[in-house]
Amino acid sequence: MIARRLGGLALPRRLGGMGSVVTAAPLLIPLAIAVTFVVTAAFVLVAGADPIQAYYRFLVEPLTSRFTLLEVLVTATPLLFTGAAVAIAFRAGYFNIGAEGQLLAGAIAAAGIGMVVGGLPAVLALPLMIAGGALAGALWALVPAVLRVRFRIDEVVTTLLLNPVAALVVSALLNGPWRDPQTGFPESPRIAESAVFPALLGRSRLHIGFVLALVVIAVAWFVLTRTPTGLRLRAVGSSPRAAAFAGLDVNGTLLRAALVSGAIAGVAGVSEVGGIQYRLTGGLSPGFGYTGIVVATLGGLTMPGVGLAALLLGDLRVGAGTAGRALGIPSQLGEIVQATLLLVTIGALALLAVRARRGSRDESATADTVSPGGPAGVQDAPLA
Amino acid sequence: MDTRGPIGREPRDAASDAPVVELTGITKRFGDLVANDRIELSLRRGEIHALLGENGAGKTTLMRILYGLTAPDAGEIRIDGRAVTIRSPKDAIAAGIGMVTQHFALVRPMTVAENLTLGRGRGVKLDLRRAEAAAREASERFGIRVRPDARVGDLSVGEQQRVEVLKALARDCRVLILDEPTAVLVPQEVDALFATLRRLAEGGMTVVFISHKLGEVLSITDRVTVLRRGRVAGTAETPDVGERTLAEMMVGRPTIGVTRRDKASRGRGVLRVDGLAAAGAHGLPALRDVSLEVAAGEIVGVAGVSGNGQTELVEVLSGTRRPTGGSIEVDGRRLGGRGVPEALGAGIGRIAEDRHASVVGDLSVAYNLVLERLDDFRRGGRLDQRAIRAHAQELIERFGIRARPDDPVRTLSGGNIQKVLLARVLSREPKVLVVSQPTRGLDVGATEYVRSQLLAQRARGAAILLVSEDLDELLTLADRLIVLYEGRVVGRLDVGEADPARLGLLMAGRDAEATSGAAA
Structure with missing residues (x-):
């Protein structure tokens, strides 16, 4: 039961899979955004700003300058990976809540490899790092997947609980063997130059990780x-x-599906290490893995949807930062908006699923008369 | 309407006891299905009253209505002569009605005493010692032995049932409903349960005993009401009726012969099952030593009250359940119990009893039609969309499916879903067809269509095993029948010699002699 309660993330399973409501996704996103803005307007008002202006800054402002526009893409990059990872798993009916941990596992592998490939050219170092990160992510996903498949142990709980474990492993490494000997900070030494993701454009943080993410999305689609x-x-x-x-x-x-999902989440970690941080740091991921769940759900578990949702949330994150500075409101408002967006989306999906079930022929009506060997779901239906 | 059968008559000592519970005109519809049709039932104080009928006859629905689990569409419930409205089990319990359903409502990690206390405590504090004392007292008062401090999860199913009975009794019920209580019990537990019920009845308790087993009904009950297809087929004093009468009331007289055709020219045996054994849902043996043979161009019907091994037989033949013994041969080739792909490869086509669990509702009609043979519809690593579409278009036309290739299957009616399944299976021209409840819940038109398709397959030379709870269907379509009871074949007969009374007896596990010399 605990698993069912965890953030309502297991909700789609009770709704009989999300596939049936996937088709509603294109309509869902604008609707969810509209409802979210109405709901969060209260918080904006409390923070002492004009909601319309705030939303303008959240959503539109970031798209108006080259720098912020590219920052949106930078911020969206890890979300593209984790969103795709989560969506693939969810589509298979495997509720991988562990993208965060898998991302960190990938980041650890990337940093580990990146620190020792100084002698290799980039054409070798980068693929090696990416493959290593994917493998690490898949390994981190392996145990919950085996437990689920072999012993029917709920993967929502196991994947979720492995996230803090991964964070603690990172912390142990940074405070132990990998602590930067030069600065003494709990950060790993910098990775080799050949392991750094090349930038895509000048004067911007945008790196080839973004292209890689688009490739992953396209292949997954x-x-x-x-x-x-x-x-x-x-x-x-x-x-x-x-x-x-x-x-x-x-x-x-x-x-x-679980292993591929873990691998893609792992590559998200590689991309952050290779393209942004150039080292393993404690603040490597401000919850990219968890946000991936938002992205996947908001995107209706389709790859085009994931792409759009990742860009939207990237936009929102960048916008929340600038709006915070410009309007003097806390940048956490962005996270409130994002969290509300998830709740609204899940709520809308739940409503749609209920309506779909009501609309379909009422076969559960015969539940009284079918043999007790029938599907448990049917028997439970009136209680759900 | 024959709500009063030939043997239904006024009870002799009606004057001595006014009925405790009276149900009048109870009607309940589920969509097109009328589960209860103007049912009349009265229960007296201190009697054990059987509700007898086949699966789907409406017994459980009727009692769920009395216990407040299902709301009736029409009808009246009177308790002690006063009309009452029962909206929930809470109302029923307040009115003195208790029910032990087939699925126990016990909290497994908790002790017996805790379970008995659940939902009854008034205050905030739970006095466990008092709860245990109360449980012990109730256990002694009613002579039902259970240890109050035992964890429910550690108890056998029979013991758990006793806890359920105790739970009802501890709430001071005067009417105790038991839904197929013996289904989960071993014989010794059945004896103990019956002793308990007799003692309770002597103490003035009214017991309603839902069952489809004639022997039990005859041995334990005082009166019996037979339901058939949602209607009362008759009520009688149990000592006044024999097995044969009850069996006939239960099964009814079938109407034979609408689409009956020539006698089959029996070909070679295609499906041969020998000594098959399999375990059921709870690991208990569900099939024991089942042997049968189906020839090309023949339909063998499997009759039986549901829950007697039919589901498991179909699952084993379909490759979705592993057999624990025996052998299955198709065309002389022995199957190794390696699952669905092996069964499909051997030429077995399957129409499962739960058609909604056989299709992926979110996927399109076209995809569902190729789901069993994706490898035939790929070009390199890709799905051959054009071939899949063409295939769907062709089958939609051939089987008259009212849908487009891209429609998600969940938007289809039950009849059209069944057509999709038929199309998926029959398009491969299987050597063997294993079909379960092919027309359950379908309207007349779809039913006729499905049946005609089965007969067409028979004419083509398929060996068909047809499992159905609809006796009319079996008698109309099958060439031979076998009867399953508690996982065994208890009867084999040609359709010509199958009269309903004898079938009813066989299905109810009586009359082993009737098995005489029919062909097998």
Whole structure:
């Protein structure tokens, strides 16, 4: 039961998979934003600012200058990765809440590799670092996935609980063996120059991690929508019983989706180390993994949706920073808006799912008369 | 309407006891299905009253209405002659009604005493010692042995049932409803339960005993009301009726022969099952030593009250449940119990009992139609969208599915979903068809369509195993019948010699002699 309560993140599972409401996503985003702004207007007013002006600064202002526009893309980069990672897992019916930990595992691997590849050219160092980060993310995702597939242990709890473990490993490394010997700060030494992600444009922090993220999104989109693998994954995620009945390998699909999800989240960590920090730091991820859940949900678990949602939240983060300075309101307002957006989105999805269930033929009505061997879900339906 | 059968008559000693509970005109519809149709039932003080009927006859629905779990569409409930409205189990409990459902409502990590106290405490503080004392006292008063400090999760199913009974009794109920209480019990536990029920009835308790087992009804109850398809088929004093009468009331007289066709020319045996065994949901044996053979161009019907192994038989043959013994051969090739792909590869086509769990509702009709054979619809690593569409278009036309290829299956009606499943299976021209409840919940038109398709497959030479709770369907479509009872084949008969009374007896686990010499 605890798992069901955790932030309502397991909610979609009770709603019978999110696939059925995915189609509503394009309409959902503007609607969710509108409702969110109405709800959060109160906080803005309390902070002593004009809501309209604040929202203008949150959303539009960042798009009006080259620097902030590129910053939006920089901020969106890790969210593209984690959003895609979470969306893939959710689509398979695997509720990976551990993207944060997997990201940190990837970051650790990236820093570890990055510090020792000084002798290698970038064409070797970068792929090595990316592969290492992906592997580390997948490994961090492995144990919960195996527990789920083998022993039916709820992955929401296990993946979530591994997040602070990863953060503590980072902290242990930074306060121990990896503490920067020159500064004495709890930060790792800088990675080798050949391991630094090349910048895309001058006078900007935008790096090739952004391109890599777009490639990941594109490939994930192709696999999900155009290949038998993707179809299997969607079938397993939306109706495991029917998938099993059709002879699909449900457990194998879950396991693979979980590992791929972990790997992509791991690459998010690589991208932050290689493209932004150039070292392992304690503040590497201000919750990119968790925000990935927002991105995936808001994006309706589709890759185009994830792309849009990641850009939107990137915009919001950059905007919250500048609005904070300009209007003298706390930059945490951005996070309040973001959190409200998630709640509103999940709420809207829940409403849609309920309506979809009411609208469909009322087969659960015969639940009284079917044999007790019937699906538990049907029996429980009136109570849910 | 024959709410009063030939044996339904006024009770002899009606004057001595006014009814404790009277149900009049109780009607409940679920969509098109009428689960209860103007049901009349009266319960007397101190009697054990059986509600007998096949699965889906409406027994459980009726009692759920009395216990406030289901709201009736029409009808009146009177308790001690006073009309009452029961909106929830709380109202029912207040009126002195208790129910032990098939799914226990116990908190497994808690002790017996804690479970008995749940939902009854008034104050904030929980006095565990007093709760245990009260539990012990109740246990002694009613002669139901359970240890108050035992954890419910550690108890056997039979013991848990006793806790449920105690829970109802501890709330001072005067009417105790038991829904198929023996389904989960081993024989010794059944004896103990029956002794308890007799003692309770002697003490003035009214017991309602829901069952589909004739033997139990005859041995324990005072009166019996038989339900059939949501209606009362009759009420009788139990000692006045025999098994045969009850079986006939329960099953009804089928109408044979609407689409009946020529006798099959029986071909070679295609599906051969020998000594098959399998475990059911709780790890208990659900199939024991089941042997059967289905020839090409033949429909073998499987009759039985649901829960007697049909589901497991279909699942094992479908590859979704592992057998624990015995063998399955298709065309002389033995299957190794390696799951669905193996079954599909051997040429077994499956129409499962739960059609909604057989399709992925969120995926399109076109995708669902190829879900069992994705490898046939790929070009390199990609899905061959054009082939998938063309395939869907063709099947939609051939099977008259009222949908477009891109419609999500969940938007389809039950009949159209069944057509999608039929199309998926039949388009592969399977050698063997395993079909379960193919027309349950479908309207007349869809039912006719599905049945005609099965007959067409039979004409094509498929070997068809048809499991159905609809006896009419079995008698109309099947060439031969086998009857399953408690996981065993207890009868094999040609359809020609199957009369409803005998089928009813076989299905109710009686009359083993009737198994005589039918072909197998």
